Amino acid sequence: MFESLTDKLGSALRNLRGVGRLSEDNMADALKEVRTALLSADVHFKVAREFIDRVQTACVGQEVLKSVTPGQQIIKIIHDELVKLLGEGTTELTAKRPLKILMVGLHGSGKTTSTAKLGKLLKKKGARPFVVACDVQRPAAIDQLEILAKQEELAFYGDRVSKDVPAIGSKALDLALAQNADVILFDTAGRLQIDTDLIEEVKTLRARVQPDEILLVADGALGQEAVNVAKAFHEALGLTGLILTKLDGDARGGAALSIKSITGVPIKYVGTGEKTSDFDTFYPDRLASRILGMGDVVSLVEKAQENIDQKEAERMAEKMRKAEFDLDDFLAQMQQVKKMGSMQSIMGMIPGMSGVQLPDDADRQMKRTEAIIQSMTKQERRKPQILNGSRRQRIANGAGVKIVEVNQLLKQFQQMQKMMKMMKGGGSKKMMRQLEAMRGKGGGGFPGM
Secondary structure (H helix, E strand, O other): OOHHHHHHHHHHHHOOOOOOEOOHHHHHHHHHHHHHHHHHOOOOHHHHHHHHHHHHHHHOOOEOOOOOOHHHHHHHHHHHHHHHHHOOOOOOOOOOOOEEEEEEEOOOOOHHHHHHHHHHHHHHOOOOEEEEEEOOOOHHHHHHHHHHHHHOOOEEEOOOOOOOHHHHHHHHHHHHHHOOOOEEEEEEOOOOOOOHHHHHHHHHHHHHHOOOEEEEEEEHHHOHHHHHHHHHHHHHHOOOEEEEEOOOOOOOOHHHHHHHHHHOOOEEEEEOOOOOOOEEEOOHHHHHHHHOOOOOHHHHHHHHHHHOOHHHHHHHHHHHHOOOOOHHHHHHHHHHHHOOOOHHHHHHHOOOOOOOOOOOOHHHHHHHHHHHHHOOOHHHHHOHHHOOHHHHHHHHHHHOOOHHHHHHHHHHHHHHHHHHHHHHOOOHHHHHHHHHHHHHOOOOOOOOO
16 A cells, blocks of 8 residues: 555655765755655645654754664654654553444445454454444345354344334343453444434434444545544544554555544554455554565564464474475465465565565466465375376366466476575575576566465
């Protein structure tokens, strides 16, 4: 989502390299470019102006430390200001139990899906969530929430007969407490736009269930319109937090960078995809680091811990150390990495790699590689050397690819095995030459690596 902003900020700050002291003169052009980058990302003009003023005040006259360059120092200052802009401090939900959460928003913002996603996330943290379908306006809303709840093994309540939303909420609350649920999420109705009926319905439900948190689910792709929606809901209901969805799209990021400053309401969660796993707690400092191309190692490690089996990883590492790594092992590794998200999202978390653009079909290439290996027999995966022409053609037909793709995969796997043997024998310099040779051939490395 922030690739364009990251590129433009990086370009603006490159001009300060080699400068011995930050001054108004050498800062002027760079900050002008930073301001342009923010505005092109659809950040509110007032927010962009105030941001630049704060950065300029913090930068001018500062001596550059011997250990850092002016470029590095201004990145640190901009990072700190971005954290403030995004909402520094805790973004956690209140620790009260049982915790009642009212989910509000417009049609199409992803409210019902976010209800299930939040329930799943809280369940992983040890909570006992209970989701309630209070959207009686949209016919499929109750069915959608029930399906998602069943999929994620969340307790659910819905009433397809009654249209009395406050009564539905009150009955569900009693049922949830009787079942010892400690987090109750109420999915309310939305509209195409904010109107009196929508606000009044949510207000009556709020009065009946007395929620501890009122979270607005806002479509991050709407830019400044999402900010206006948040402002209107906050004035009417007194929001306690925001959930920004669809941050995996081509949106420019203006909503995320403006919404806290304009509304005063913190972003608590972000939705980054359609799957129920594509939902994360919002950390301003981590997003600021990613925007500036500094990566997000903490989130990367957390995703690895959540999705990769430690014992299996240790077993794989030992096999690689002994040069016993086969295609079966590679398939298992690739399937674990897939659980962490798209290849581009993983690259964005690695310091210095956020600006690297993978081919558009990188994830499809990984699926093709997976299909090729899965089309092999167990014996073929363990002993690729037995793969003659007829076997390779059978595998290509089974995977729905051309035989040249099978040949390319096997050739690169052979090179990988050679490197492992070099590592085993201590030939690190020779291995690096082999890596350079592979890269020089334009193969792009082992598919899916």
